Amino acid sequence: MARKLNLRIWRGDATDGGLKDVQVDVNEGEVVLDVIHRVQATQMGDLAVRWNCKAGKCGSCSMEINGKPRLACMTQVASFDENETITVTPLRAFPVIKDLVTDVSFNYKKAMEIPAYEPPKDLAPGEARMQQVDVERSQEFRKCIECFLCQDTCHVIRDHEENKPSFAGPRFFIRIAELDMHPLDMLKNRKRTAQEEHGLGMCNITKCCTEVCPEHIKITDNAIIPMKERVVDIKYDPARMFAGLLKREKRN
Amino acid sequence: MTAKESTLQREKYDVLIIGAGGAGLRAAVEAREAGLSVAIICKSLFGKAHTVMAEGGAAASMGNVNDKDNWMVHFRDTMRGGKFLNHYRMAELHAKEAPDRIWELEMWGALFDRTQAGKISQRNFGGHEYPRLAHVGDRTGLEIIRTMQQKIVQLQQKDGREFGDMEAKIKVFAECTITEILKENGKIAGAYGYWRESGEEVLFEAPAVVIATGGVGKTFKITSNSWEGTGDGHALALKAGANLVDMEFLQFHPTGMVWPPSVRGILVTESVRGEGGILTNSLGERFMFKYIPDVFKDKYADNEEEADRWYLDQDNNRRPPELLPRDEVARAINSEVKAGRGTEHGGVFLDVSKRIPAEVIKKRLPSMWHQFYELAGVDITKEAMEVGPTCHYVMGGVEVEPDTAAAIGVPGLFAAGEVAGGMHGSNRLGGNSLTDLLVFGRRAGEGAVNYVKSAGANPVSDASIKAAADRIEAPFSRAGGENSYALHAELQEVTHNLVGIIRTRTEIEEAVIKIADIRARSKNVAVSGGRLFNPGFHLAFDLDNMLLVAESTAKSALLREESRGGHTRDDFPGMNMKWRQMNNIASFDGNQVNIKAQPLPVLPKELFDLFDVHELEKYMTPEEIAKGGSN
Numbered sequence: 001m002a003r004k005l006n007l008r009i010w011r012g013d014a015t016d017g018g019l020k021d022v023q024v025d026v027n028e029g030e031v032v033l034d035v036i037h038r039v040q041a042t043q044m045g046d047l048a049v050r051w052n053c054k055a056g057k058c059g060s061c062s063m064e065i066n067g068k069p070r071l072a073c074m075t076q077v078a079s080f081d082e083n084e085t086i087t088v089t090p091l092r093a094f095p096v097i098k099d100l101v102t103d104v105s106f107n108y109k110k111a112m113e114i115p116a117y118e119p120p121k122d123l124a125p126g127e128a129r130m131q132q133v134d135v136e137r138s139q140e141f142r143k144c145i146e147c148f149l150c151q152d153t154c155h156v157i158r159d160h161e162e163n164k165p166s167f168a169g170p171r172f173f174i175r176i177a178e179l180d181m182h183p184l185d186m187l188k189n190r191k192r193t194a195q196e197e198h199g200l201g202m203c204n205i206t207k208c209c210t211e212v213c214p215e216h217i218k219i220t221d222n223a224i225i226p227m228k229e230r231v232v233d234i235k236y237d238p239a240r241m242f243a244g245l246l247k248r249e250k251r252n
Numbered sequence: 253m254t255a256k257e258s259t260l261q262r263e264k265y266d267v268l269i270i271g272a273g274g275a276g277l278r279a280a281v282e283a284r285e286a287g288l289s290v291a292i293i294c295k296s297l298f299g300k301a302h303t304v305m306a307e308g309g310a311a312a313s314m315g316n317v318n319d320k321d322n323w324m325v326h327f328r329d330t331m332r333g334g335k336f337l338n339h340y341r342m343a344e345l346h347a348k349e350a351p352d353r354i355w356e357l358e359m360w361g362a363l364f365d366r367t368q369a370g371k372i373s374q375r376n377f378g379g380h381e382y383p384r385l386a387h388v389g390d391r392t393g394l395e396i397i398r399t400m401q402q403k404i405v406q407l408q409q410k411d412g413r414e415f416g417d418m419e420a421k422i423k424v425f426a427e428c429t430i431t432e433i434l435k436e437n438g439k440i441a442g443a444y445g446y447w448r449e450s451g452e453e454v455l456f457e458a459p460a461v462v463i464a465t466g467g468v469g470k471t472f473k474i475t476s477n478s479w480e481g482t483g484d485g486h487a488l489a490l491k492a493g494a495n496l497v498d499m500e501f502l503q504f505h506p507t508g509m510v511w512p513p514s515v516r517g518i519l520v521t522e523s524v525r526g527e528g529g530i531l532t533n534s535l536g537e538r539f540m541f542k543y544i545p546d547v548f549k550d551k552y553a554d555n556e557e558e559a560d561r562w563y564l565d566q567d568n569n570r571r572p573p574e575l576l577p578r579d580e581v582a583r584a585i586n587s588e589v590k591a592g593r594g595t596e597h598g599g600v601f602l603d604v605s606k607r608i609p610a611e612v613i614k615k616r617l618p619s620m621w622h623q624f625y626e627l628a629g630v631d632i633t634k635e636a637m638e639v640g641p642t643c644h645y646v647m648g649g650v651e652v653e654p655d656t657a658a659a660i661g662v663p664g665l666f667a668a669g670e671v672a673g674g675m676h677g678s679n680r681l682g683g684n685s686l687t688d689l690l691v692f693g694r695r696a697g698e699g700a701v702n703y704v705k706s707a708g709a710n711p712v713s714d715a716s717i718k719a720a721a722d723r724i725e726a727p728f729s730r731a732g733g734e735n736s737y738a739l740h741a742e743l744q745e746v747t748h749n750l751v752g753i754i755r756t757r758t759e760i761e762e763a764v765i766k767i768a769d770i771r772a773r774s775k776n777v778a779v780s781g782g783r784l785f786n787p788g789f790h791l792a793f794d795l796d797n798m799l800l801v802a803e804s805t806a807k808s809a810l811l812r813e814e815s816r817g818g819h820t821r822d823d824f825p826g827m828n829m830k831w832r833q834m835n836n837i838a839s840f841d842g843n844q845v846n847i848k849a850q851p852l853p854v855l856p857k858e859l860f861d862l863f864d865v866h867e868l869e870k871y872m873t874p875e876e877i878a879k880g881g882s883n
């Protein structure tokens with residue numbers, strides 16, 4: 001049956017703001033997004049929060065819950081102690097717009113900087129043949145729901161605004177890895193540009209990004225580390241560089 | 253010019269696309285590739301449209317798994333699923349072009365699951381004769397959205413190289429809501445709206461507008477749709493002078509989650525049944541065998557042994573009845589629960605755990621596993637799920653010209669995707685929406701391009717701007733009026749109780765009166781707080797749209813005195829051949845929605861001949877059969 005929950009919500013905008021305490025009913029099985037919506041409908045009609053699917057599929061409801069980057073629609077109220085106060089705040093790595101909504105345009109800018117997929121010139125539609133095992137590596141990264149929690153947690157940009165221009169962030173490292181491992185992509189040198197233009201070198205493999213990923217994508221182990229290792233190979237192995245000129249450099 | 257008009261943000265494009273789901277994005281690609289400048293406008297962030305949630309797959313008769321499949325079989329299945337109320341030309345174009353649209357996505361970088369031979373894998377789904385749904389696990393919509401999102405980035409990068417500005421010719425206006433479509437001299441001139449973030453207003457001028465706003469689920473209490481599904485495009489089109497066709501047809505998906513209450517309505521993909529999931533009631537009875545309608549008796553197994561054999565040998569056995577079209581399964585579940593054979597929380601059981609090994613379930617249905625584990629504490633590899641019907645999809649929508657997606661009656665207006673009507677008749681088959689978006693999204697883009705090439709500029713007048721601006725201002729200037737959240741909840745209660753899965757005259761009449769009452773009170777909605785990202789303000793506008801949609805649905809439902817697909821009348825059970833020949837056309841007179849019945853286009857001979865005449869006899873009058881199709 002319904003019980004009372006103490007919820008602390010950050011309210012404010014780019015100029016000013018602070019934590020506000022509210023008491024709200026909570027029912028069995030509810031997630032944090034449910035109680036935020038109840039507050040919105042009954043106590044704070046103008047409380048700003050993003051959401052869409054309510055099922056962990058769209059990556060809209062990202063926020064920090066008791067300081068941890070999480071999806072509000074996938075965080076059970078019951079996972080906290082009964083008398084614990086739950087504190088919800090906007091993502092820290094991005095400028096706040098209002099209440100729990102932040103300006104995530106940084107990510108869309110970065111998305112536009114990653115060179116697009118380049119299909120083979122001589123392949124007719126319907127003619128592609130790929131084995132399941134070969135597409136699976138890229139498919140793991142294509143599970144990404146763009147919640148940007150990994151971006152939010154990464155210490156390279158979390159408190160370092162100055163690093164943002166030169167650092168694409170874990171979300172876009174997996175995008176590069178996905179294209180790099182794509183069986184049909186023809187663009188060369190993705191790993192090297194990851195290192196030289198998108199800031200892969202600034203990552204020091206703390207794995208925080210992997211820990212917060214709601215899709216359980218192994219961002220570091222399966223994307224960042226393999227790319228870093230190959231970059232080292234490519235850079236210092238002249239024989240490989242030569243081979244790369246003759247053959248597509250995809251599989252090295 | 254007033255101060256407000258001089259500071260108003262003004263944007264000029266060749267084509268305006270309202271909606272960044274599959275349909276909108278596909279239209280945008282088409283228009284940009286033809287050389288035009290394109291604005292894409294959406295209420296959420298880019299990449300979050302409803303399409304992203306689609307799970308099961310996209311239907312296209314590529315014949316990769318069973319080479320007997322082809323467009324004619326797909327066309328037949330679509331018409332059957334829609335109980336022959338579909339616009340035949342839309343169903344035909346869809347069936348013919350769907351494979352090309354899927355292969356095209358692959359050329360843009362999509363990575364579908366593969367067959368042994370390395371082709372795109374295809375899975376079974378309700379109402380489809382052969383395995384036909386291209387998929388990526390159970391996150392197909394995500395793959396489609398992301399592929400097109402990235403395709404748009406690719407076009408932007410190309411423009412960047414050419415014009416020095418990536419957004420020179422195609423730009424996404426995210427978190428921006430359109431409140432009005434603007435016309436001058438009877439033709440499209442642009443659209444007006446507000447930024448959700450700042451509350452500031454914006455004017456778009458363009459000779460062509462493509463509406464691709466998706467569905468209306470939020471009009472109902474239990475739904476699989478997100479907050480965006482408020483029927484904005486349906487209402488915008490009505491108000492711009494277009495018609496809505498067959499708004500009584502709503503698809504209640506048979507399997508939504510039922511427990512816990514906070515997740516009620518969230519979708520459980522049909523792939524669970526496609527992969528072998530079975531439905532049982534509280535007595536443990538596999539009840540679907542009792543609900544096979546006569547028209548489907550020769551296609552569905554009436555005993556467990558044959559149904560089970562079908563998974564191994566599809567050529568010599570009939571399909572399990574769990575895979576009947578959605579309307580049949582939803583009604584069956586509804587009847588079981590009403591008869592007292594439901595689960596504790598008012599659903600039935602759906603079980604894959606006894607038939608498929610745990611690791612296969614996790615591989616084929618990963619997001620379902622997650623969803624139940626994290627939201628309901630149920631491990632679907634070990635236990636059954638509890639499921640029940642949820643409002644999922646609207647078959648009704650803007651009346652369009654099939655080949656160009658042009659909205660009938662409004663030059664310059666186009667509509668594609670869920671917001672367009674006709675394609676699915678009285679009931680949509682699973683998987684047919686995703687390819688509908690691609691096929692008709694492309695055609696709408698092309699239609700808009702051709703229109704723009706022949707139409708001259710059509711500037712928006714100051715009077716139109718003022719009227720649109722005043723409307724946005726109004727709720728802020730009222731004090732102590734109605735609360736939009738409360739009115740929305742009231743509307744959902746009315747639609748759920750009175751125009752839901754099972755309908756009857758007296759209840760629908762009551763709904764019409766109640767909806768009119770809520771609409772009258774909604775004129776007095778007041779908004780608290782300022783303009784900055786204020787959901788109360790946003791809902792006030794969404795509510796207005798939902799009310800027009802609900803009115804269209806209720807009034808069409810009242811008129812149609814038969815049961816067919818997503819419209820079941822308790823007082824008129826069974827199909828009526830006379831009604832099969834009629835579409836209900838809704839129009840808006842500025843004051844209220846009016847409905848008239850209009851004859852459905854007649855199946856041409858070459859399509860008529862694709863069917864066994866004995867099958868058609870179940871749907872058509874002897875006179876229609878004797879004619880054997882048009883011309």
Ligand SMILES: Cc1cc2nc3c(=O)[nH]c(=O)nc-3n(C[C@H](O)[C@H](O)[C@H](O)COP(=O)(O)OP(=O)(O)OC[C@H]3O[C@@H](n4cnc5c(N)ncnc54)[C@H](O)[C@@H]3O)c2cc1C
Binds near residue numbers: 272684
């Ligand atoms: C959970 C779920 C699972 C599904 N699974 C499948 C499946 O497996 N196979 C299948 O074929 N179909 C499936 N469907 C159905 C299918 O996903 C939808 O019908 C389809 O995605 C609709 O696409 P669309 O492009 O028409 O609109 P949407 O994807 O709904 O996009 C609508 C767009 O319009 C924008 N918009 C709306 N109003 C306004 C406004 N006023 N101003 C500006 N922008 C606006 C929105 O922001 C959004 O960007 C599923 C649906 C759901 C809910």
Ligand code: SF4
Binds near residue numbers: 154170207209
């Ligand atoms: S592993 Fe690298 S990308 Fe991930 S959080 Fe740490 S520093 Fe950032």
Ligand code: SF4
Binds near residue numbers: 147149212217
């Ligand atoms: S990689 Fe994971 S955490 Fe990062 S944006 Fe994608 S889904 Fe979110």
Ligand code: FES
Binds near residue numbers: 050051061
């Ligand atoms: S609302 Fe979609 S992930 Fe939370």
